[in-house]
Amino acid sequence: MSMNITLSREDVVRLCERVEGAQTRAYAIPKLTDEYPNMTIGDGYAVQLELRKRFLAAGHKQVGWKAGLTSKAKMIQMGVNVPSIGFLTDRMSRPESSAISTFDLVHPRVECEVAFVMKTTLQGPGCTAADVLAATDYVLPAVEIIDSRFSGFKFDLPSVVADNGSSARFVGGGRARYAEDLDLRTLGVVMEKNGEIVTMGASAAVLGHPAEAIAMLVNILAELGENLPAGSFVMSGGITEAVAVKPGDSIVARFQELGSVSMRFVE
Ligand code: 0L1
Ligand code: MG
Secondary structure (H helix, E strand, O other), rough: OOOOOOHHHHHHHHHHHHHHHHHHHOEEEEEEHHHOOEEEEHHHHHHHHHHHHHHHOOOEEEEEEEEEEHHHHHHHHHHOOOOEEEEEHHHHHHOOOOOOEEEOOOOOEHHHHHHEEOOOOOOOOOOOHHHHHEEEEEEEEEEEEEEOHHHOOOOHHHHHHHHHHEEEEEEEEEOOHHHHHHHOOOOOEEEEOOOOEEEEEHHHHHHOOHHHHHHHHHHHHOOOOEEOOOOEEEEEEOOOEEOOOOOOOOOEEEEEEEEEEEEEEOO
């Protein structure tokens, strides 16, 4: 993945302010490449870095990272062919079984993911799934609530990377387990919305093994001059396609071996 930056510092700041406004005040904007058609993925990460610096300066605490667009289902759904990464902060976290407001979201969707909590720091390049498993403290089931800020979910990779990989909220829960006690390739997951099964899949949908997605994330971080610190909470990407939610909906994600994660959505 080329991390070539073509935007001027002024343009990075301008685009960051555009994305930050859309995220914090919950409105949709056109994809950034409408105005900057030559924007690269590296430009997208420059905007994302600027956004992260602003949130941290405002007192948000970074708790980890997310890998996105790591399954065929998600890539086909969103029309892109390369995974992405985004940062996660304490302000995005919501407790299990809680009521999540959609008032400050544009058009939320939910997806089931396996989350990893790291016990040692990982540094790319060359990070492998085996390195990830050796550095993992435990895994747990999670639901990510993504919320692309782009009108009609119409975007390309540079735009979605600038929008922090559509990160909005996340809920971890269920049962924490040691990775070595599970076969992380074959975990089944079923998502129910309002009591009906709406989607299901197996964890191998994520690059063959969710640890592969974390290795990819560590290698992208290395390209950005960063590592994955011990203690990080890392989401490995949606196993199925993402499902739209609105106020009144309740979601239960049932994971084989890992228990379930539930939440409901309110105004
Ligand atoms: O978590 C993800 O797979 C990121 C998805 C980014 C695109 C989208 O909004 O679906
Ligand atoms: Mg996701």
